[in-house]
Amino acid sequence: MSYLEYNTRQMPAGLRKVLYLNWPLVALLIMVACYGFVMLYSIAGGSLTPWAEPQMKRFGIGLVLMFVVAFTPLWFWRSIAGLAYIITLLLLLGVEFFGTVGMGAKRWLVIGPLRLQPSELAKITTIMALAVYYDWLDLKKVSHPLAVIGATLIALVPVLLVLRQPDLGTAMLIAAGGGVVVFAAGVHWGYFAALIGSAIAVVTAVLQSRGTEWQLLKDYQYRRIDAFLDPTLDPLGAGYHINQSMIALGSGGWSGRGFMEGTQARLNFLPEKHTDFIFTTLAEEFGFVGASSLLLLYLMICALCLLTVLRTTNRFGALLVMGVVGNFFLYFAVNMAMVMGLAPVVGVPLPMVSYGGSAMMVLLIGFGLVQSAHIHRARLPS
Amino acid sequence: MKRTDREKELSRRTISRRALVFGTMQLGLASGMLWRLRDMQLNQSEQFRLLAEENRINLRLLPPIRGLILDRNGVILAGNEQNYRVVIKRDDAGDIDLVLSRLAQLIPLTEEDIERARRDMLRNRPFVPVTVAERLSWEEISRVAANAPALPGVTPEMGMSRHYPLRADTAHVVGYVGPVSERDLEALDSPDPVLFIPRFQIGKSGVERMQEDRLRGRAGSQRVEVNSVGRVMRELDRVEGTPGSNVHLTIDARLQNFALERLKGQSAAAVVMDVSNGDILALASGPSFDPNLFVRGISSRDFNELLNNDYRPLVNKTVQGMYPPGSTFKMVTALAALDAGVTDGRETVFCPGHMDISGHRFHCWRRGGHGRVGMVSALSESCDVYFYEMSQRCGIDKINEMSTRLGLGIRYDLPITSVAAGLNPTRDWKQANRGAAWRVGDTVNASIGQGFVLTTPLQLAVMTARLATNKAVLPRLVRDPLDRGNQELAQLDLRPEWLRLIRQGMNQTVNDRRGTAYSSRVVADGQVMAGKTGTSQVFSISRAERESGIRRQEQLPWNRRNHALFVNYAPLDNPRIAVSVVVEHGGGGSSAAAPIGRDIMLAALNEGMPPLSAYPAPQRNRIQFELDEMRERLHRPEDLRLSRA
CATH class of the missing domain: 3.40.710.10 (DD-peptidase/beta-lactamase superfamily)
Known part of the structure; x- marks a missing residue:
């Protein structure tokens, strides 16, 4: 899409854009964020500090940011996509050489007063880059091996840079977002079959490489895999997190133990209870009702986004939204599966709910792009 | 690039189809998770709740206060003395050797004491407090308290210990107490659970041993809520024990x-x-x-x-x-x-x-x-x-x-x-x-x-x-005491x-x-x-x-x-x-x-x-x-x- 395609008669402009905003989506996002505020308040023992209040402020800023992104014409985002992608790669390289170390990983880049986490940025820019790539690519060549290799490279470079930090969770999310864009663009099924096949091969390789010189993952990551496969193996060691998480979740029952009554969280049996394991606390205090309703809200967000995809003829916009949804879905799915003991413990927070500023900003920017694609969608001839 | 309408339509169709496939996949995965949630929270919730209670509730025995041994005029021959001791928890201490060496500068500790404390700590779970030194003076214990920031995991505590104020005078009659040994436990059919309290002391000789049943009393119990590192958060309920009875001797x-x-x-x-x-x-x-x-x-x-x-x-x-x-x-x-x-x-x-x-x-x-x-x-x-x-x-x-x-x-x-x-x-x-x-x-x-x-x-x-x-x-x-007559x-x-x-x-x-x-x-x-x-x-x-x-x-x-x-x-x-x-x-x-x-x-x-x-x-x-x-x-x-x- 270029400016020439921008049909002023079809596209809303100025303040009229507010009316065309996907308001149900905004409402759902606010509701999900409220779940987060309530839980952060509860975990702090009934206090706005240290988590709930900063989280609210960030959400407010993020919401404003989302509106700004949403009202910016989609073609603008299309034209800066390539540049944004290249800048992201440079920042990731910067992390590699000048990054600050925290929690056993090099993730942050400190430039003056700013603390950047380029891996978060990469989630969005990789999607944008792939969406532009497929918008540019001849439809007939989409499944051409060279084209597929090109797309794979675009996705793989940031993934590998993030993996080196190491940040397995974020790397997975970037790959998932990219993968969904490639899938939506119409690449032949065969490639995905091959991918799944090779994924199995990689998993085998990763497990086989353990203890050898070319070991692919860190020891603690292997221990997490072990713990995932059998949490009871070492209830006080690596399996501790999963065991305690499942105890908390299961003990919630139908309606939970009540607001601020969760013993597992309050007594510190849960690790990372305000970030990665916040869903467990929710499930403990509000039970099946609380946990499943959050899951449904997430699904409704995905559904609204997919609806936008179905209602636009704009290829860039549709692919962009698909990427954001793919990223978002995997985000909460991996987190929930992890605390339920269905997936290994990877450091993936619960989107919009877990405490953490930069992840939420990036998510809201992503939804800003979804909104932009929604407002500026090329409408079907009615 | 400029696309024809036919191409646009093709693109829209492909994306729509794949979006629907993707949506279906999402729905499938979400249903799986919902099923798992239902299974854990509705079907197995009792079991998990039990585990959570086990996690948080800890039953502790409260050692009874040992009865006194008195002479015919009520003079204390064997009494209980409050004593100050220092305990240390491994998981709070971090570097055990460093903390112990700092502690040794504040209170008198022999090589033997340090070695024993280290051994006890490694033998127990990391959040179990281990006694490093006992019978400290008020001055020594305040030195430890004042330097608390430099001594992570170290807590001064107060306990009771047996004391014989007349020292050697009645040693052969009153006897003495000592820690429960394996032999003591083997000699009993169903040992009082209080005997398993670390450092609990029982009579080893003399009246202390022969009148053990009267002197010991009965342990109370306390249910406490503990957090993940074993620290007591609050007391849930408490059953007071019965202190041991005093034994009056005919000795003057x-x-x-x-x-x-x-x-x-x-x-x-x-x-x-x-x-x-x-x-x-x-x-x-x-x-x-x-x-x-x-x-x-x-x-x-x-x-x-x-x-x-x-x-x-x-x-x-x-x-x-x-x-x-x-x-x-x-x-x-x-x-x-x-x-x-x-x-x-x-x-x-x-x-x-x-x-x-x-x-x-x-x-x-x-x-x-x-x-x-x-x-x-x-x-x-x-x-x-x-x-x-x-x-x-x-x-x-x-x-x-x-x-x-x-x-x-x-x-x-x-x-x-x-x-x-x-x-x-x-x-x-x-x-x-x-x-x-x-x-x-x-x-x-x-x-x-x-x-x-x-x-x-x-x-x-x-x-x-x-x-x-x-x-x-x-x-x-x-x-x-009830029969004062001849x-x-x-x-x-x-x-x-x-x-x-x-x-x-x-x-x-x-x-x-x-x-x-x-x-x-x-x-x-x-x-x-x-x-x-x-x-x-x-x-x-x-x-x-x-x-x-x-x-x-x-x-x-x-x-x-x-x-x-x-x-x-x-x-x-x-x-x-x-x-x-x-x-x-x-x-x-x-x-x-x-x-x-x-x-x-x-x-x-x-x-x-x-x-x-x-x-x-x-x-x-x-x-x-x-x-x-x-x-x-x-x-x-x-x-x-x-x-x-």
Whole structure:
């Protein structure tokens, strides 16, 4: 899409854009964020500090940011996509050489007063880059091996840079977002079959490489895999997190133990209870009702986004939204599966709910792009 | 790039189709998660809730406060002392070695302490607190508290520990407590759970051990909510335990103190008994030891010192020590003869200094002989020949019977450890243990308390009390607080005329110019005592020694000298107190044991300190000097802390 395609008669402009905003989506996002505020308040023992209040402020800023992104014409985002992608790669390289170390990983880049986490940025820019790539690519060549290799490279470079930090969770999310864009663009099924096949091969390789010189993952990551496969193996060691998480979740029952009554969280049996394991606390205090309703809200967000995809003829916009949804879905799915003991413990927070500023900003920017694609969608001839 | 409408439509279709596939996949995965949630939260929630409760609730035992052991006047013999200790938790401490080395700069810690703390920490789970040091002073504990920021994981705590304020005085009676050992647990069928509390202490000897059930009390319990590192967040509920009951002893702490001090420098034992009810007022075995050392965990050096001491401080000689009673046994032989009707007590026997019996010559202690002696003078001058004669007339069976009647050879049921029975030899006993028939020489030896006869100082005190009262006095060490009255004592039914003779003999022993204990007489009105000395041979002076010029006891090495004994009761006309004294290898009963018996008797009659006026005038200067010196060593009245109860 270029400016020439921008049909002023079809596209809303100025303040009229507010009316065309996907308001149900905004409402759902606010509701999900409220779940987060309530839980952060509860975990702090009934206090706005240290988590709930900063989280609210960030959400407010993020919401404003989302509106700004949403009202910016989609073609603008299309034209800066390539540049944004290249800048992201440079920042990731910067992390590699000048990054600050925290929690056993090099993730942050400190430039003056700013603390950047380029891996978060990469989630969005990789999607944008792939969406532009497929918008540019001849439809007939989409499944051409060279084209597929090109797309794979675009996705793989940031993934590998993030993996080196190491940040397995974020790397997975970037790959998932990219993968969904490639899938939506119409690449032949065969490639995905091959991918799944090779994924199995990689998993085998990763497990086989353990203890050898070319070991692919860190020891603690292997221990997490072990713990995932059998949490009871070492209830006080690596399996501790999963065991305690499942105890908390299961003990919630139908309606939970009540607001601020969760013993597992309050007594510190849960690790990372305000970030990665916040869903467990929710499930403990509000039970099946609380946990499943959050899951449904997430699904409704995905559904609204997919609806936008179905209602636009704009290829860039549709692919962009698909990427954001793919990223978002995997985000909460991996987190929930992890605390339920269905997936290994990877450091993936619960989107919009877990405490953490930069992840939420990036998510809201992503939804800003979804909104932009929604407002500026090329409408079907009615 | 510019696309044709057909291409646009194709693109839209592809994306729509794939979006729907993707949406379906999402729905599938979400359903899977929802199913899992349902399964965990609805089907298995009970099970998980149970696990959560197990996580958070911890049952703790509250050790009961141990009962006190008090003397007859309520003076605390065994009490509980608050003590400050330092505990450390591994997971809070981080670098254990660093923290311990910092701690060692603040409080006295030996290498051994540090090593033990480290071992305990590694053996336990990381959040279990381990005691590093106990019994710290207030100053030391405040130093630790003030430096808390530099000592992560270290907490000062307060606990109770057993304390024996009179230290060595009652060590043999009260005993001591110590940590529960594997052996202690094995000995019990269903051990009280409180025994598994780390560092819980139980009675190891003496009254502490024998009255353990009364003293221990019952543990309370406390349900607490703990967090993930085991720290207590709040108490959920609490069942208070029952503190142990106090045990009141018949011992008089001041008299016990005096008796033990009086025995100082000797390996000796003294028993003081209230003849009216058998209450043991003092049970002194010297030298003693400080039981507090055992509570703290005695060092092997200190323990070996106690173990290798020739004077055997760990042995309670009053009930465990068995000695030939020597001449103190002569009352038994005399009564046996009277009981057998072989003498009327007034006839006299000629003592030439020896008696030949079945080809063997038995000597009297006085080589020159006593001349003609009756029963009274035979007792007061301790003529051996008289009793050789009487014992041959009445035989060992009668002697044995009288000995038992007077309380010898009986194991008394006192709540202290290792009470010995002594030995009343009989014909059967000799046959069984020595494989030989009883011979008349054995009877003759037994008649003067030699040969096979063995008694404990406690038994000698019982015998003296029985002679003084004609009642079957039984020793008593624990007073039931509900029963403050005297126990009903059975009559001994010895004929009064017999006892008059015996008592006259014991009176003259002390108060007649020719009596063996004349130099230990008491002259104060109403405190005059009667008694009997005894000197029992441990080894006889060998021919070789005699030829090398050794004639006297003092020339022999200590452990071959004779035991010195003395038993007495007072006042003469209305006996209240009986005392027995044994000085191991002390030499002669009249010189080594009688003065001790007299002083302890006077202390018992005069509430703690003998009055100078009770001694014969010529002795007073010397005695005053001795008493003054002793007074310095005794506990001051303010040292005797009374229980508030």
